[in-house]
Amino acid sequence: MALWDIRGVLNLPLWKLLGGARERVPTYASGALMRGLSLQRVVAAAARLKERGFREMKTQLALPGDTTPAKEVERMLRVREAIGPDIKLMCDINQRWRVEQAIDIGRRVEDAGVGLFWLEDVTTADDFAGLARVTAALSTPVAGGEYVCGIVPFRHMVERHSVDIVMIDLVRVGGITQWLKVAGMAEAFNLPVVSHRIPEVHVHLIGAVPNGLTVEYMPWLMRLFEEVPRPQSGELLMPTTPGLSLKFDQATLDRYRAA
Amino acid sequence: MKISGIRSSIVALPADEPLADAAENPDGTRPIVTLQVETDQGVVGLGVTYFGGALTGASRRSRQSCAPPRARPGPAASSTSPTRRSTWRCGTFAAC
Numbered sequence: 623m624a625l626w627d628i629r630g631v632l633n634l635p636l637w638k639l640l641g642g643a644r645e646r647v648p649t650y651a652s653g654a655l656m657r658g659l660s661l662q663r664v665v666a667a668a669a670r671l672k673e674r675g676f677r678e679m680k681t682q683l684a685l686p687g688d689t690t691p692a693k694e695v696e697r698m699l700r701v702r703e704a705i706g707p708d709i710k711l712m713c714d715i716n717q718r719w720r721v722e723q724a725i726d727i728g729r730r731v732e733d734a735g736v737g738l739f740w741l742e743d744v745t746t747a748d749d750f751a752g753l754a755r756v757t758a759a760l761s762t763p764v765a766g767g768e769y770v771c772g773i774v775p776f777r778h779m780v781e782r783h784s785v786d787i788v789m790i791d792l793v794r795v796g797g798i799t800q801w802l803k804v805a806g807m808a809e810a811f812n813l814p815v816v817s818h819r820i821p822e823v824h825v826h827l828i829g830a831v832p833n834g835l836t837v838e839y840m841p842w843l844m845r846l847f848e849e850v851p852r853p854q855s856g857e858l859l860m861p862t863t864p865g866l867s868l869k870f871d872q873a874t875l876d877r878y879r880a881a
Numbered sequence: 882m883k884i885s886g887i888r889s890s891i892v893a894l895p896a897d898e899p900l901a902d903a904a905e906n907p908d909g910t911r912p913i914v915t916l917q918v919e920t921d922q923g924v925v926g927l928g929v930t931y932f933g934g935a936l937t938g939a940s941r942r943s944r945q946s947c948a949p950p951r952a953r954p955g956p957a958a959s960s961t962s963p964t965r966r967s968t969w970r971c972g973t974f975a976a977c
Contacts, residue, residue: 627927
């Protein structure tokens with residue numbers, strides 16, 4: 623990451639160095655509609671995200687405690703009701719379902735007419751065959767990839783048709799160089815890629831590759847930097863300053879320093 | 882251009898949820914390892930890795946060892962052999 627930032631000495635933002643040509647990329651709200659929130663809170667938060675201009679947002683299923691397929695479907699229906707039919711809605715399972723559960727609940731959500739843009743990490747991330755069964759059984763696109771490390775698991779994932787949408791985590795994949803290799807691998811298999819966390823850097827990467835679909839906007843590191851890309855009507859404008867277009871906010875480093 | 886030094890730190894940011902004010906764990910923190918790679922021409926590159934939980938300290942130490950030996954802080958720099966120096970590779974994610 624840092625070495626690619628240094629290439630900003632060429633006076634171009636990273637996405638331009640990488641050959642990107644877009645002016646903006648779609649982004650979705652993430653981290654706000656978590657499974658630990660009550661139904662009432664998640665519905666209110668979803669409506670708030672829509673009010674703030676997001677056109678895509680992600681929630682979670684595989685609810686904690688005493689859940690049932692009916693409760694899972696009900697939550698999705700209530701979230702959909704709160705945001706209307708035109709917002710792209712994603713749902714993350716974080717590997718918490720078995721394969722047959724993923725197929726069962728996934729179909730129930732489809733039959734209820736929720737309309738998901740994708741269903742994510744439906745089962746154990748390195749069960750490439752199990753993922754492929756779910757992907758084949760559902761018409762909802764299945765996304766995955768954030769949990770695996772390095773580039774080789776992505777080869778197995780795309781070869782086995784385990785996912786419809788490849789999600790790449792900048793840190794776990796091994797940095798920007800490796801991220802770009804996976805994006806190219808996915809492109810060769812006619813698959814889109816999406817990012818996991820750190821939108822401040824991923825805006826460059828999703829905006830640079832032809833199969834970049836949307837940037838996860840999860841601003842958990844936002845205050846680390848002096849200026850960050852901010853969503854406008856559900857999109858991020860491509861940064862214009864060199865390299866990663868980021869500077870650490872020294873006041874934040876000083877205030878929250880732990881070691 | 883050559884790498885002349887690195888700086889790293891650990892920060893623990895509040896676990897807030899700024900998009901919809903819907904924090905799941907409002908009293909928690911998120912540990913982040915920061916990295917700044919300095920060059921002899923004055924250009925600085927930044928990197929981060931994050932949410933490593935109990936491995937955060939180890940993660941930071943691995944970033945420190947990412948520096949070329951002459952740029953490493955502390956006594957390790959003076960005890961590094963020339964062989965090690967010539968085969969230095971940066972293999973950590975915050976830098977690559």
